[in-house]
Amino acid sequence: MTQRAGTEDAIVGAAGGADVPYRPDGLTAAEVAARVRRGEVNDVPVRSSRSVLDIVRGNVLTRFNAIIGLLWAVMLVVAPIQDSLFGFVIVANTGIGIVQELRAKRTLDSLAVIGEAKPTVRRGGEPVEVSVSEIVLGDLVELGPGDKVVVDGAVAESDSLEVDESLLTGEADPVLKKPGDPVMSGSFVVAGGGAFTATKVGREAYAAQLAEEASRFTLVHSELRSGISTILKYVTWMMVPTATALIVSQLVVKDTDLKDSVARTVGGIVPMIPEGLVLLTSVAFAIGVIRLGRRQCLVQELPAIEGLARVDVVCLDKTGTLTEGGMDVAELRPLDGFDEAYVRKVLGAVGDSDPRPNASLQAVIDAYPDTDDWRCTEALPFSSARKYSGATFSEGDGQSSSWLLGAPDVLLPDGDPALAETDSLNRRGMRVLLLARVTGELDDPKTPGTARAAALVVLEQRLRPDASDTLAYFADQDVAAKVISGDNAVSVGAVAAKLDLPGADRPVDARHLPERPEEMARALEEGVVFGRVTPQQKRDMVGALQSRGHTVAMTGDGVNDVLALKDADIGVSMGSGSEATRAVAQIVLLDNSFATLPHVVAEGRRVIGNITRVATLFLTKTAYSVLLAVLVVVAQVEYPFLPRHLTLLSTLTIGVPAFFLALAPNKERAQPHFVRRVMRYALPAGLIAAAATFTSYLLAGHHYSGPGALEAETSAATLTLFLVSLWVLAIIARPYTWWRVVLVAAMGGAFLLVLVVPWLQEFFALRLVGTTMPWAAAGIAVAGAALLEVAWRWVERRVPA
Structure with missing residues (x-):
């Protein structure tokens, strides 16, 4: 039975907040308006993306932008405009980076609004769905299975x-709450x-602040971005x-014209900075968000795009993932003489x-509506840990009876005749209560x-029409699929078999x-389908797979999946x-389509694979720029290039192709x-160039x-560097397609x-x-290209990935 706080009692600071009286009907409209005027509203903005100011600041105020900005200002003073093109x-x-990230922000924010759950509050005796930001102090917020506590209260x-x-304390065991107990x-x-x-709303709720901080747009915990940061750190030390x-x-040392010396010095420093690498990574992530957003996929943390591309094991919850949420009662089989x-x-x-x-109980409700003849005196809600629910009734004739509805193999002892009947139905892929x-x-x-x-209540599950193709995609991509469910193992296996899942x-x-x-x-590596899994076991199974070096993705839609998802x-x-x-998932499939997952995997692979390609281009330039500067210092000669030369080379061999x-x-x-x-490619390529x-x-x-x-010498060196860099691009562009060949030829x-x-x-x-030196420069470039091919193939064979 429902326990209620007395109407005359006050819930006094149970959650560390204000003294708020218990009101069974909730607040009135006038009281809500008064609280809003006083600012007693849950106005914490929960963002799924960075603010406009953060985006502009993140793209503009960088260490390398500061260096390039200073060098640009110098060049605008001492040299022709051609030498300032790099700025x-x-x-x-x-600007492109800012625009793309703003587009991604709009996509994320719009999807977050669509995907935002609206808690139910009781106002004027009526349940009303409101957004989280509209909850006011003293609101009576209703709770049911799967609901998240959105503000502190009692x-x-x-x-x-x-x-x-568990998300706050780390303790996985659920806590039974009685009137007056705090909830966070x-x-x-x-x-x-x-x-x-x-009892606490807005920024006063500490846990709400933690939730907001955790849900913000983030670019951390990404091997790609942390790797680029590491590279930039070493580049700075070398530079x-x-x-x-x-x-x-x-x-x-060189007794030459001051302005020309300054120009050539800047020309030597600017190409050491792989500035465009950071930009392209941000743009690639942003465009990935936009592409997935069009498929109704909300990426709550951008590195999730990258992370799913690295996944080699995906754990699937059957209900809601392989099967659709709804079920139908296919058959009712009375037992032991019951009418x-x-x-x-x-x-x-x-x-x-x-x-x-x-979903299971809803199918029962749809098939057998209540006649209101019996009065419920006690109820036990369903728990995925128990695998059953129950209720006690006062029947119309004054008699009382208690009932449990749940998993047969949990409620019945081994050897019970009903279990054989259940197994037969499970092998047909039916779900049995x-x-x-x-x-x-x-x-x-002890009651069971x-x-x-x-x-026996026989339920028929609806298979998702796209589930079989999605499982086939994962198999083709060498991603192991593990079906993990709380249902009977034989039943789950039968469903998976209908989807042609090996094992x-x-x-x-x-x-x-x-x-x-x-x-x-x-056991998990050997098996494919697992039934009767408890929520804690799901979490343990994820941890066990991770302990073997696997990158694990978990899908689910129920409360029993939360711990494993986290x-x-x-x-x-x-x-x-x-x-x-x-709330805990990094990716939310708003259209509930399991078939969207391959697109997320493909998008992640596109981002990682392509950024690895272009990073090699950028860091080859950094490597040859540093080595050229060292050689110039040792040989005591003028730096071979003006900034305009390297701007041209960078644009044609890196910027546009990248x-x-x-x-x-x-x-x-x-x-x-x-x-x-x-680096295993960029260093030898930079050395040869x-x-x-x-x-x-x-x-x-x-x-x-x-x-x-000096101009003729610079032109010959530029020709050689361009041809060698173009061959690096030709190698990076492999395997060739028509547009990749056109791209290299166009440059x-x-x-x-x-x-x-x-x-x-x-x-x-x-x-x-003349003709002698230009042909000699081209010949040296051809020799360099040949060395590049040898070095590239040697690295592929000898250096582990």
């Missing part, structure tokens, strides 16, 4: 109310129902001493006793031992799984799932060790003399255009003098 490019790129009504506070935001209901009075030595060399008409009346009364029925009459207290663990079987014919009863993590992990590397919730599952490559389709499976994978370029520059220095010699054609059009020659200060 305009950075401004344009930063229990006013309790109907066997059990609250899971961030906890959620696992069984029973009731209501609580809001500072190298740039200092270059400055001294060009301004002090079918009487059983139907019992089922109607049991269904009416639970104000928040799950047992209605049993019992004696004793409903919440007594008194059960007398009254009927579904060998279901495992989780009650027989070993408890030791290493043994459990071994511990999994990636949690995926259905949009129709409980509020608690949506944009197309970063957004192209990519189905390669994500690999770990991002930094190592990138620098050596070939400097060789060409020194030969040109001996070949040319007199006025204009080569653009450079050729600069060499043959007079005004472009003058603008970029590029003039190939």
